[in-house]
Amino acid sequence: MIPMSKIVRTITNILYVFIIGFGFYVIIHGHLTPGGGFQGGAVVASAFALLAVAYGRKKIVSMLNKEHLSVAEISGLLAFICLAFLGLGTVFFFNFLAVGRSIPVFSNTPAGINPGDLNTAGILPLMNIAVGVEVLSALGVVILTMFLGFKEGK
Amino acid sequence: MNKYVAAIALIIVFIFMFLTATYMHPFGEPENQDMDQYMIENAQNETGANNVVTSVVFDYRGYDTLGEATVLFTAVMGVLVVYKKTRKGGE
Amino acid sequence: MTLESSAIFNLPFITVVLLIIIGMYALMFKRNLIKIVIGLTLIESGVNLFLIALGYRKGCYAPIYTNAPTTAMVFPTPQALTLTSIVIGLAVTALMLSFAVLIYKKYGTINAEKTRRLKG
Numbered sequence: 001m002i003p004m005s006k007i008v009r010t011i012t013n014i015l016y017v018f019i020i021g022f023g024f025y026v027i028i029h030g031h032l033t034p035g036g037g038f039q040g041g042a043v044v045a046s047a048f049a050l051l052a053v054a055y056g057r058k059k060i061v062s063m064l065n066k067e068h069l070s071v072a073e074i075s076g077l078l079a080f081i082c083l084a085f086l087g088l089g090t091v092f093f094f095n096f097l098a099v100g101r102s103i104p105v106f107s108n109t110p111a112g113i114n115p116g117d118l119n120t121a122g123i124l125p126l127m128n129i130a131v132g133v134e135v136l137s138a139l140g141v142v143i144l145t146m147f148l149g150f151k152e153g154k
Numbered sequence: 155m156n157k158y159v160a161a162i163a164l165i166i167v168f169i170f171m172f173l174t175a176t177y178m179h180p181f182g183e184p185e186n187q188d189m190d191q192y193m194i195e196n197a198q199n200e201t202g203a204n205n206v207v208t209s210v211v212f213d214y215r216g217y218d219t220l221g222e223a224t225v226l227f228t229a230v231m232g233v234l235v236v237y238k239k240t241r242k243g244g245e
Numbered sequence: 246m247t248l249e250s251s252a253i254f255n256l257p258f259i260t261v262v263l264l265i266i267i268g269m270y271a272l273m274f275k276r277n278l279i280k281i282v283i284g285l286t287l288i289e290s291g292v293n294l295f296l297i298a299l300g301y302r303k304g305c306y307a308p309i310y311t312n313a314p315t316t317a318m319v320f321p322t323p324q325a326l327t328l329t330s331i332v333i334g335l336a337v338t339a340l341m342l343s344f345a346v347l348i349y350k351k352y353g354t355i356n357a358e359k360t361r362r363l364k365g
Contacts, residue, residue: 030205030208031203031204031205031208031209032203032204032205032309032311033205033309033311034205034307034309036205036207036208036211036328038328038331038332070234073227073230074227077223077224077227080219080220080223081220084216084220092216092217093212093213093216093217093220095200095201095202095213106202107202108202109198109199109202110198110202110204110310111198111199112198112310112316113310113311113312113313113316114204114310114311115311115312116204116311116312120202120203120204121201121202121203121204121208121209122201122202123212124201124202124203124208124209124212124213127212127219128208128212131219131223134223134226134227135226135332138226138227138230138336139335141230141233141234142230142233142339145233145234145237146233146237146339146342146343146346148237149237157274160273160274164266164269164270164273167266167269168262168266171262171265171266172259172262174262175255175258175259175261175262176255176258176259178255178258180255181255181256181257181258181298181301182301182302182303183302183303184299184300184301184302184320187302187320189322190300190320190321190322193321193322194308194316194318194321197321198310204309204310204311205308205309205310205311206308206309206310206318206321207308207309207321207324207325207328209321210321210322210324210325211325211328211329215322215325215326218325218326218329219329222329222332222333225332225333225336226332226333226335226336228336229336229337229339229340230336230339232340232343233339233340233343236343236344236346236347237343237346
């Protein structure tokens with residue numbers, strides 16, 4: 001696939017940083033605002049798709065590494081499972097940070113309608129980040145693989 | 155001939171589903187509100203999250219999310235296997 | 246409850262039925278594999294809309310306490326299950342499109358009727 005015109009590439013250079021930043025904002029604020037790991041990961045993967053469409057086949061291979069994305073996907077899934085196992089002192093998927101309040105990390109308790117506090121919700125923000133990393137790398141791998149097509153070594 | 159049978163079957167399925175949709179409970183007034191009302195009232199105290207959907211996804215129904223992440227991982231592995239570089243001589 | 250009085254209030258459920266029927270039409274009468282995948286995606290959209298419409302309560306807001314207008318909220322569980330369903334549907338769609346590409350590579354066509362012969 002040939003790269004698109006210079007206008008599209010310039011706008012992409014400006015815009016993709018903001019798209020990725022917005023995706024990570026959605027991931028990190030998943031326990032306060034609409035969104036979460038899956039939606040934010042999809043937003044970041046749409047930035048990858050924009051890069052792939054704008055720059056074409058030759059340049060995208062040097063910009064995004066498929067092996068690194070694969071490793072990030074496996075790391076996200078493993079982090080999610082390890083976070084679930086950390087609560088095994090009580091049960092699987094136990095929210096040990098929010099219930100006991102012995103560790104002062106993400107341990108505030110909101111009550112009623114409030115303007116929002118990032119330091120709440122126990123292990124939910126950590127799980128959001130793990131799932132967000134997994135989804136963005138999974139969708140990135142799928143987009144890159146389908147965009148590049150079959151290898152030429154046949 | 156086959157296409158006519160298929161069309162008749164499709165129309166019968168459509169009639170049954172349409173009647174089911176019209177005789178369901180009215181839109182906006184669900185029955186059995188106990189479980190979700192409990193989650194709405196107690197999610198902030200039990201999980202600490204303002205977003206009740208996130209607390210359902212990651213806390214009350216965490217096993218679903220674990221299975222979903224595994225399904226996504228498996229599907230990506232399947233896509234990678236399909237697009238793998240083939241050897242010389244096909245197969 | 247008569248059919249005339251309830252039909253207009255159940256418009257989301259009727260939309261669900263129409264989406265599923267259009268998807269099943271594409272599955273039964275189309276032979277192009279890409280169109281079959283599109284039909285499956287339509288059925289999946291119908292199921293997602295059905296789940297969301299089941300959890301709606303009249304006059305309620307999204308179940309998020311951050312700056313919420315009231316504490317009357319719609320059901321969170323169907324929305325969470327729809328989130329799960331969307332991601333699984335996306336994964337399955339990617340896998341089906343990859344298989345369509347594989348079939349095209351092996352047979353040279355994506356017509357489902359011409360891919361029946363065995364080929365070594």
